[in-house]
Amino acid sequence: MALEQSELDLIRDSIRKITEDFDLEYWRLKDKKKEYPWDFKDALAAGGWLGMLMPEEYGGMGLGLTEVGVVLDELGQRCGFNANSVFQYYVFPPGPVIHHGSDEMKKEFLPRLASGEEMMCFGVSEPDNGVDTSRLKTFAKKDGGRYLVNGRKVWISNALNAHRILLLTRTRPRDPERPFDGMTLFLTHLKGKKGVEINRIDKIMRNAVDSNEMVFENFEVFENEIVGEEGRGFRCLIDGLNPERIAVAQTCIGLGRGALNLAVQYSKDRIVFDRPIGKNQAVAHPLAESWIRLEAADLVTQKAARLFDEGKACGPEANAAKFLASDAAFEAADRAMQFHGGFSMSTEYHVSRFWMEARHLKIAPISQQMVLNFISDKVLGLPKSY
């Protein structure tokens, strides 16, 4: 169900109203104190926004990524990546459950997620295999009616507070002929469960939302917690990857515009040599160029979101959107740093947060190099290099 522009504008207005209670200073302090923004999450939940992508029959709004993009752009601009991360964990991690979960799983889980009663995390990355997911080692071994999981995950965001984890494991050793077969995806309870240790990573950005190393030792999971079929977990996960790329592109556009807004305001206010620094073309032109690049990235991102919402293939567009948007966002944030001069180094001016957040999004969840690998191989038909 595609919404009219006037309805998208209403979504933007509603989110803008929410952000009025959560300004940049609120986020600076949450980031500094490494505190999860519960009151912000509750405000999103109260408006029903956490269930935007979830089907109406499971308590969601049944909307698409086009509408989600408006929220991510607005949150990115006004709050920064901490806010987007809170919201994003309700956007793409539930995807494999929505598309491949059993009806029972969906009925039991999705309404709790949509209402904000539960939180989830997404457990894919491991310390030793990097972006080559086929080599993940966390193993779920069948033991009667249950499985026992052993292994390590890294960077798993939200795990400190999440009630459940979407956990990718191997249930068969890697077969070099079919390296992506033999993986199984579980949606399983996490909070208060034995067999898992969660250690927060001390990181340089987005500190209101935790990222963690996880160690699993005989961690119990059950057959009815399998998402899709045993051994076909990676195929189920893939359905969540294009929306993740599109959502990250939407976030980047918001972050880039947020940094640009700060830079423009500062360039109007800061007087050096008896004139605003923005009167110098050496300052004005790079800012104008960033505006243009963000608009261009936004158009590709909107195309990718529209294709996804129409149920069409969108791999090339989703990857291109992520590439263009994270580049444009980092460039805008870097220029915002430059034109804030020495004050860019003070956290009170907020630009440094946008800068580090945008830098991060050139690396994760997929690096620029891996996007180029995908386009070279899958779009241009060049020999696969990875």
Ligand SMILES: Cc1cc2nc3c(=O)[nH]c(=O)nc-3n(C[C@H](O)[C@H](O)[C@H](O)COP(=O)(O)OP(=O)(O)OC[C@H]3O[C@@H](n4cnc5c(N)ncnc54)[C@H](O)[C@@H]3O)c2cc1C
């Ligand atoms: C803050 C944060 C939050 C995260 N949250 C989550 C989460 O919630 N859940 C989760 O599962 N993961 C999460 N991640 C992990 C994230 O998805 C990975 O860090 C990311 O995919 C990069 O993987 P890596 O660090 O292992 O890079 P590596 O695979 O070690 O790669 C290192 C560099 O080498 C390059 N490279 C490697 N191979 C090639 C090649 N063949 N060609 C060209 N370049 C290559 C890569 O592009 C990259 O630049 C998070 C990461 C961070 C930093």
